[in-house]
Amino acid sequence: MLKNIDQAPYVPVFEVRDTLHKYGRYDPQTKTITVSDLIKFHGHLCGGLMEAAMALRAAFDALFPAGVIDRTDLTIISNNSACGGDVAAYLTGARARFGSHIIDLSLSGGEFIVRRVSTGDTVHVSLRPEVHPHEVKAQMRKLLGGDYSPEDIDLFGRLQWDYARRLVQHPASESFTVEHLHDFVWPDPTCLDLGRRSDNDFKDAP
Numbered sequence: 175m176l177k178n179i180d181q182a183p184y185v186p187v188f189e190v191r192d193t194l195h196k197y198g199r200y201d202p203q204t205k206t207i208t209v210s211d212l213i214k215f216h217g218h219l220c221g222g223l224m225e226a227a228m229a230l231r232a233a234f235d236a237l238f239p240a241g242v243i244d245r246t247d248l249t250i251i252s253n254n255s256a257c258g259g260d261v262a263a264y265l266t267g268a269r270a271r272f273g274s275h276i277i278d279l280s281l282s283g284g285e286f287i288v289r290r291v292s293t294g295d296t297v298h299v300s301l302r303p304e305v306h307p308h309e310v311k312a313q314m315r316k317l318l319g320g321d322y323s324p325e326d327i328d329l330f331g332r333l334q335w336d337y338a339r340r341l342v343q344h345p346a347s348e349s350f351t352v353e354h355l356h357d358f359v360w361p362d363p364t365c366l367d368l369g370r371r372s373d374n375d376f377k378d379a380p
């Protein structure tokens with residue numbers, strides 16, 4: 175499943191905190207989320223999945239210097255990539271249907287704006303231009319253009335996995351920039367207002 179990536183030196187791992195149950199207080203135990211977990215949710219390993227995981231690793235390092243990511247305390251803006259969007263939702267606990275995961279089509283796949291709600295601390299994380307996978311994008315354009323052979327689909331897969339493998343050879347901070355945004359105006363939700371997430375409302379209850 176991991177295409178020999180799990181032995182690489184900087185495969186991201188995420189320690190997260192949630193609540194103990196619906197209307198429960200904070201769970202004293204944390205959970206560990208691995209790239210394998212992300213793959214089970216998303217369905218496959220791809221360049222976009224690893225790019226998003228590394229981008230959010232860099233963002234969380236800035237927002238949660240103590241190391242544990244509070245999944246009750248995050249909102250995020252991503253583009254509408256199936257891959258990056260899934261990683262954004264899984265790792266932050268934000269949900270498009272609750273208005274906490276905003277879709278902005280002007281962002282690229284490896285670009286996110288992440289806010290720690292309780293502190294207002296907001297970061298903009300984006301892929302450094304020198305890391306941009308031109309060969310993956312070129313092959314993707316070929317597939318989407320319709321003029322491709324079956325081998326082109328296989329090649330696209332290999333190029334993505336090579337890119338994913340390349341990303342985890344370096345710390346996330348080497349591949350992504352993280353900029354703190356001050357006075358950032360959070361956009362309106364992109365989904366119809368159907369209510370907000372409420373299962374975490376008692377997390378600070380005595």
Ligand SMILES: [Zn+2]
Pocket residue numbers: 216218219220221222223256257
């Ligand atoms: Zn994907």
